Amino acid sequence: MTASGSGLAPARPYRQPVSRLWWLRRRSYLLFALRELSCVFVAWFVAFTLMLVVAVGSGPEPYRDFLDWSARPWVIALNVIAAAFVLLHAVTWFNLAPKAMVVRLGGRPVRPAAVVAAHYLLWIVCSIIAVWVILR
Amino acid sequence: MADHDTIAVEVTRYRPEQESVPAPQCYRVPLRKEWTILDGLNHIKDRLDGTLSYRWSCRMGICGSCGMTVNGEPKLACSTFLTDYAPGSIRVEPMRNFPVIRDLVVDISDFMAKLPKVKPWLIRADEDEQEDGEYLQTPEEKEAYQRYSMCINCMLCYSACPVYALEPTFLGPAVIALGQRYNLDSRDQGAEDRRDVLASAEGAWACTLVGECSVACPKGVDPAGAIQRYKLTAATKSLKEFLLPRGAR
Numbered sequence: 001m002t003a004s005g006s007g008l009a010p011a012r013p014y015r016q017p018v019s020r021l022w023w024l025r026r027r028s029y030l031l032f033a034l035r036e037l038s039c040v041f042v043a044w045f046v047a048f049t050l051m052l053v054v055a056v057g058s059g060p061e062p063y064r065d066f067l068d069w070s071a072r073p074w075v076i077a078l079n080v081i082a083a084a085f086v087l088l089h090a091v092t093w094f095n096l097a098p099k100a101m102v103v104r105l106g107g108r109p110v111r112p113a114a115v116v117a118a119h120y121l122l123w124i125v126c127s128i129i130a131v132w133v134i135l136r
Numbered sequence: 137m138a139d140h141d142t143i144a145v146e147v148t149r150y151r152p153e154q155e156s157v158p159a160p161q162c163y164r165v166p167l168r169k170e171w172t173i174l175d176g177l178n179h180i181k182d183r184l185d186g187t188l189s190y191r192w193s194c195r196m197g198i199c200g201s202c203g204m205t206v207n208g209e210p211k212l213a214c215s216t217f218l219t220d221y222a223p224g225s226i227r228v229e230p231m232r233n234f235p236v237i238r239d240l241v242v243d244i245s246d247f248m249a250k251l252p253k254v255k256p257w258l259i260r261a262d263e264d265e266q267e268d269g270e271y272l273q274t275p276e277e278k279e280a281y282q283r284y285s286m287c288i289n290c291m292l293c294y295s296a297c298p299v300y301a302l303e304p305t306f307l308g309p310a311v312i313a314l315g316q317r318y319n320l321d322s323r324d325q326g327a328e329d330r331r332d333v334l335a336s337a338e339g340a341w342a343c344t345l346v347g348e349c350s351v352a353c354p355k356g357v358d359p360a361g362a363i364q365r366y367k368l369t370a371a372t373k374s375l376k377e378f379l380l381p382r383g384a385r
Binding site: 013015026100 | 152232233361365
């Protein structure tokens with residue numbers, strides 16, 4: 001039976017518009033938006049490290065210039081913000097790990113908290129190695 | 137009836153022949169300890185206003201029909217109690233991210249069209265004869281997929297998902313979780329058949345892990361987890377195909 005045949009009004013479904021500020025509606029949405037934004041700062045750190053490598057490879061003078069440039073307030077400010085975002089990126093990535101991987105040891109599933117702990121442990125070990133290489 | 141014996145329920149009405157946009161309508165319903173939002177709506181429908189439209193069936197969190205937005209949260213009306221919101225008022229709106237047909241009734245045809253795409257049934261390369269008996273499974277094998285099999289298709293996860301709101305082509309949380317439910321079943325051999333759909337740009341890769349689907353799920357299915365697990369499976373498989381010779385995959 002058609003809508004007109006049944007005497008019903010023709011269907012006119014209402015679509016709720018998505019607000020431009022939808023990501024402010026919930027804490028989890030905001031955190032998600034910030035995490036997505038964090039990839040820009042991860043890319044910045046990659047670019048910054050590459051610039052450092054190029055400067056080191058170009059000799060003492062360009063290296064000193066790079067250090068002077070890095071010490072400018074706006075570069076420091078940018079790097080502090082970038083560090084915060086990269087930290088957010090790393091923490092949310094680690095927290096996601098037990099969702100993505102179901103690890104079994106001796107036939108038993110490993111607790112999610114243990115998977116997260118293993119990631120942090122590996123992070124600390126890598127950081128210690130990096131610090132040792134830089135400071136030795 | 138005294139005011140403290142009742143609670144205000146603000147229901148979003150949309151009658152396409154009367155309103156061009158949905159508008160709230162307020163009712164007062166008895167505040168009873170054992171009454172859910174659904175009981176409140178049934179009271180409105182039976183005693184106060186017979187024109188109100190909404191979906192419901194089982195009243196016990198199994199049929200998945202009564203998904204609604206209650207005070208901004210995606211909820212099953214039959215599992216959400218009036219007293220949890222007292223004193224104060226309750227705002228009942230249709231599920232978000234779906235076109236509204238009338239009042240609290242939404243159009244679910246998009247979900248219904250997507251669901252069979254992941255072939256949510258057991259696929260076997262060769263069926264055993266009936267006299268060979270059942271396909272046996274150990275408790276561990278059952279546990280591997282059981283969580284994902286609890287889905288009741290209520291679509292609250294779609295209502296909670298901002299990716300689905302912005303990109304309606306996204307397969308969505310429940311459909312991907314149901315694909316995983318069969319992929320992880322030891323009796324199933326259809327993972328390869330589902331891969332084109334699940335590992336597509338509209339499939340698992342469209343998910344950016346907001347995680348709200350798992351928060352909204354009334355059955356503890358954890359669709360967000362299912363999707364992330366599938367991403368890892370799909371990526372590992374692609375990498376193996378790229379690196380390893382055919383025989384070693």
